[in-house]
Amino acid sequence: MDAVRVALLREVLAGTEWLQATRRFAGSLRTAVAPHGGGLLLVGSADYEPWHLAAHLDDEAAWSGLPELSPTLVRHRVPSGAPAHLAVGLGRLAAAGRGETLLVVTPEQPGTGLLEQVHDARRNGATVLALDGGDRDLQTLAHDALAVPDAPPDGTLGPSPALDLDTVQHLVSAAAGENSLPTARRHGRFRDRLARLTNALTAPPPPRW
Known part of the structure; x- marks a missing residue:
């Protein structure tokens, strides 16, 4: 999803709980991974x-x-032959500690093994964030969490439209990268950045993933 589509989605979601929730969670992520982290x-x-x-x-x-x-x-x-940045296994969680941030993202139950590792990382001082389907145990462990329940068949969820986890991830990542999280007084800054991002799409950074 490119910057233009994210902007259009935000227009559709204006006034709903989703826009505020994703920006709030993005703010927690930005704070947790501050340069001293x-x-x-x-x-x-x-x-x-x-x-x-x-x-x-x-x-x-x-x-x-x-x-x-x-x-x-x-x-x-980790598949055999994976490049270094894609070859980090679960053993890395055992070393997670103070100053680090652990973001857990899953639409399903994380499983007992992962929960235990997340618990250990938090106990060792890591900040834990969760973007998931609303697992109670995971959200209890997290310092901040955003639940994205499965959408009902008709695609609605109360007064706000239901979004899937993939769409919410786009909103969170886009908001996390904004130099200033948008408010009513900062739409101009957001539009300027949107124009820069749109131009950058023609020459993106070399892909790592």
Whole structure:
């Protein structure tokens, strides 16, 4: 999803809980990975790997001049011959500690093993964020969490439209990369950045993912 599509989606969602929620969560992410921090670890469940979010955060880090947003993708299974930046296994979570941020992204239950590792990382001082389907245990462990429940068949969820986890990830990553999170007084700044991002799409940074 490019910058223009994100902007259009935000227009559709204006006034709904989703726009405020994704910006709030993006703000928590930005604060957690401030330059004095120790890095961002991104992990999913055994059956869901958030490589798409990893790629978007990496792009946002390059375009916005915020290298701390570039994540290390932690994988449950590392295929043979994977490049170094895609060859980080779950053992990395055991070393997570103070100053680091662990972002857990999964639409399904994370599983007991992952929950135990997340618990250990938090106990060792890491900041834990969760973007998931609303798993109670994971959200209890997280310092901040954003739940994205499965959408009902008719595609609605109360007064706000239902979004899937992939769409919410786009909104969060885009908001995290903004130099200033948009408010009613900062639309002009956001539009200026949107124009720059649109131009940058013709010559994006070399892909890492």
